[in-house]
Amino acid sequence: MTSDFWVNLIKGQPELSMLIWVCILIIVMYIARQPAHQMILLLTRGLRNALRLMAQSVMIAEKQLKKRNREVLLAQGQEHAERFIEREFQRVEILVNRDLSGYPSLQRDLKEQITRIDEDYVQSSEVPPKPPEWLKAVKAVADIPDNGSPVVAKILNDIHNTLKKALETDLQEYRRASRDRHGLLKKMMPYWRSLNSSLNSVEKKITGLEQRSIIIDGQMQTYEDIRNQTGYAERMLSSSSLTQFFISGLALCLAVIGMYVNFQLVALPMEEMVGAASYLGSSSIRASDVSALFIISIEVILGLFLMESVGITRLFPVIHLLEDHKRKLIFWIMLSFLVIFAGIEASLAYMRDMLAADREALSQLLTGVEVTEPPLRWIPSLGQMVMGFILPFVLTFVAIPLESFIHSFRTVSGLFIVWLLHLLVVSIRFVANIIYAIGKMILNVYDLIIFIPLKVESSFSSKPDKKKKDLISGVLTHQQEEVSEK
Amino acid sequence: MKTFVAKGVFLSLSFMLLMSLLAQHGCSKPREKKAVYVLVDTSGTYSKQFDKVQIVMRYLLGSLTPGESLALARIDSESFNEKDIIARMSFDLRPSMANAQKRAFIESIDKFGKNIQPSRYTDITGGILQAIEYLNETQATQRTILIFSDLKEEIKKGQIRDFPISFNGIHVVAINVTKLKSDNVDPREYQNRVETWAKRVEQGGGDWKLINDMNHLSQIIE
Numbered sequence: 001m002t003s004d005f006w007v008n009l010i011k012g013q014p015e016l017s018m019l020i021w022v023c024i025l026i027i028v029m030y031i032a033r034q035p036a037h038q039m040i041l042l043l044t045r046g047l048r049n050a051l052r053l054m055a056q057s058v059m060i061a062e063k064q065l066k067k068r069n070r071e072v073l074l075a076q077g078q079e080h081a082e083r084f085i086e087r088e089f090q091r092v093e094i095l096v097n098r099d100l101s102g103y104p105s106l107q108r109d110l111k112e113q114i115t116r117i118d119e120d121y122v123q124s125s126e127v128p129p130k131p132p133e134w135l136k137a138v139k140a141v142a143d144i145p146d147n148g149s150p151v152v153a154k155i156l157n158d159i160h161n162t163l164k165k166a167l168e169t170d171l172q173e174y175r176r177a178s179r180d181r182h183g184l185l186k187k188m189m190p191y192w193r194s195l196n197s198s199l200n201s202v203e204k205k206i207t208g209l210e211q212r213s214i215i216i217d218g219q220m221q222t223y224e225d226i227r228n229q230t231g232y233a234e235r236m237l238s239s240s241s242l243t244q245f246f247i248s249g250l251a252l253c254l255a256v257i258g259m260y261v262n263f264q265l266v267a268l269p270m271e272e273m274v275g276a277a278s279y280l281g282s283s284s285i286r287a288s289d290v291s292a293l294f295i296i297s298i299e300v301i302l303g304l305f306l307m308e309s310v311g312i313t314r315l316f317p318v319i320h321l322l323e324d325h326k327r328k329l330i331f332w333i334m335l336s337f338l339v340i341f342a343g344i345e346a347s348l349a350y351m352r353d354m355l356a357a358d359r360e361a362l363s364q365l366l367t368g369v370e371v372t373e374p375p376l377r378w379i380p381s382l383g384q385m386v387m388g389f390i391l392p393f394v395l396t397f398v399a400i401p402l403e404s405f406i407h408s409f410r411t412v413s414g415l416f417i418v419w420l421l422h423l424l425v426v427s428i429r430f431v432a433n434i435i436y437a438i439g440k441m442i443l444n445v446y447d448l449i450i451f452i453p454l455k456v457e458s459s460f461s462s463k464p465d466k467k468k469k470d471l472i473s474g475v476l477t478h479q480q481e482e483v484s485e486k
Numbered sequence: 487m488k489t490f491v492a493k494g495v496f497l498s499l500s501f502m503l504l505m506s507l508l509a510q511h512g513c514s515k516p517r518e519k520k521a522v523y524v525l526v527d528t529s530g531t532y533s534k535q536f537d538k539v540q541i542v543m544r545y546l547l548g549s550l551t552p553g554e555s556l557a558l559a560r561i562d563s564e565s566f567n568e569k570d571i572i573a574r575m576s577f578d579l580r581p582s583m584a585n586a587q588k589r590a591f592i593e594s595i596d597k598f599g600k601n602i603q604p605s606r607y608t609d610i611t612g613g614i615l616q617a618i619e620y621l622n623e624t625q626a627t628q629r630t631i632l633i634f635s636d637l638k639e640e641i642k643k644g645q646i647r648d649f650p651i652s653f654n655g656i657h658v659v660a661i662n663v664t665k666l667k668s669d670n671v672d673p674r675e676y677q678n679r680v681e682t683w684a685k686r687v688e689q690g691g692g693d694w695k696l697i698n699d700m701n702h703l704s705q706i707i708e
Contacts, residue, residue, distance in 0.1 A: 368544075
């Protein structure tokens with residue numbers, strides 16, 4: 001059916017033909033208005049409902065994921081807080097064992113010091129000298145009236161002199177006793193000082209414990225918040241997890257650079273062992289490179305187990321649950337292997353330097369340049385050897401950021417997926433609304449095309465029964481549905 | 487949960503290693519093994535060009551890696567002969583050994599350069615046949631024959647050399663194809679010589695290239 005069929009309905013009158021077709025179309029559209037409206041509405045509504053359903057199910061998934069993320073976050077936070085508190089208690093235990101274990105001896109020392117001070121104090125107390133017993137007799141004799149007798153006066157004078165002498169002797173004795181007491185009090189000074197320093201050290205230890213107890217209190221508060229699943233705890237953990245993710249990611253990037261440097265040290269000499277032209281199967285991956293990577297990965301894994309056995313990381317529960325002596329054994333085994341591998345790598349690094357020098361000499365020979373030994377050739381050789389020895393031990397510490405990265409990755413990836421799901425929900429809803437709006441627009445366009453017969457219908461209808469009219473046009477059902485949806 | 491973490495550790499480690507491995511090599515790089523056979527014309531007209539051969543040989547020794555092969559042979563009156571091979575080596579897989587072999591190869595080249603005996607005839611076809619035989623034995627993926635010659639074949643009476651040769655993907659590179667005195671009289675002779683050899687190689691399933699500028703040595707093995 002070509003365009004001629006439409007244009008040549010009346011031969012030679014294409015405009016008229018088109019007009020007739022348009023009229024026919026308008027009439028047909030007017031007649032089919034109600035079912036057409038219903039069909040368009042049904043279609044758009046069906047699509048919108050399907051999309052809404054889809055959005056709802058995505059929302060449910062998002063909620064579930066959020067819940068799971070929350071659980072993971074809180075569980076990790078709880079575990080972390082438990083580890084922290086446990087560690088703090090271990091520190092307190094160490095403090096108590098180290099400092100307060102000597103408390104009985106300290107107490108004994110203090111008691112001894114106090115006893116000595118007390119004894120000295122008692123000794124240093126002033127005892128007033130007793131008056132001589134004969135003083136009363138002398139007094140009685142002195143009270144006898146002399147009655148002008150020179151004999152009595154002489155006797156009294158002698159008594160007076162004797163008394164004076166006795167007093168002088170007593171006074172000297174008293175002064176000597178006072179000097180002794182002062183000496184004793186002076187001897188007490190170092191005891192006082194020692195007592196003071198002992199009490200100061202006790203105070204310091206007690207203060208250290210007090211500070212630890214403050215930290216534990218704070219951590220216990222956090223732990224309680226996590227246990228109670230408060231929003232504050234969740235926000236705090238979420239923020240901490242993101243920070244951990246980025247920091248550990250950065251550290252891992254640096255570790256990968258370190259691994260690459262390590263790889264460069266080992267790859268060339270490995271060609272001597274496995275051959276430079278040996279490849280892995282039919283691929284283009286060189287066997288020497290794979291061997292070098294294998295050595296590096298072994299070193300990293302040894303480092304992981306080493307860190308695990310020390311208890312710094314907790315990636316492998318099997319190791320963590322072992323008895324202390326077994327873990328110690330694993331530690332020593334891993335350390336021995338690591339030292340062996342470090343030695344191998346140092347020798348490979350030296351070999352690499354030799355090979356590079358040989359290659360350089362050959363290229364100089366091929367280009368016809370005179371071969372000369374560069375000065376201080378041993379410095380880069382030594383540097384490479386040292387690097388080869390140290391890098392395996394440095395890579396051991398990859399375990400720490402790796403653990404943090406894995407833990408934080410769980411929550412961060414969860415958050416990212418939640419964000420993606422949320423975006424999906426918004427997009428689906430947006431598309432659903434757009435489809436519904438397009439449906440409405442089509443209805444209006446439809447009515448716009450047949451506006452002439454609609455106008456005629458409205459002018460001819462005697463009393464417009466709105467309900468009936470709407471029912472005919474299909475608007476009522478649409479409005480009812482809108483109300484029901486609201 | 488913990489098992490998952492442990493698995494995660496190994497997976498992430500493997501992933502990192504794999505990524506570094508792929509970054510080191512690229513994914514689509516095909517593996518290649520090269521073998522080069524150098525034919526040197528020792529006829530009276532060409533024997534004085536050996537210094538250029540030495541330059542190219544040194545370049546090749548610098549370019550070829552362990553596991554690859556190199557041979558040097560002369561073109562004389564009867565070139566389809568093992569005796570005409572001056573030196574041939576498949577370099578050891580160990581770089582240090584390969585370097586030692588390269589040093590020995592340089593010595594062989596220098597020694598040969600000092601004692602070149604100009605030959606009466608030029609059996610290029612025989613040399614090429616010998617080269618093809620050697621290159622096929624190496625099982626290399628990229629096989630190349632370098633010809634230092636003026637490409638003017640002069641064979642003994644009775645020798646049959648006028649037959650098609652199967653090159654089977656071998657690259658043939660003619661280097662420093664000198665012009666003869668007669669070429670100055672009629673330059674078409676030179677063009678005919680080169681075109682004849684190019685046609686013969688291409689008809690035999692080979693790849694022909696002509697390099698007269700010694701500054702373009704990198705084009706020899708691409």
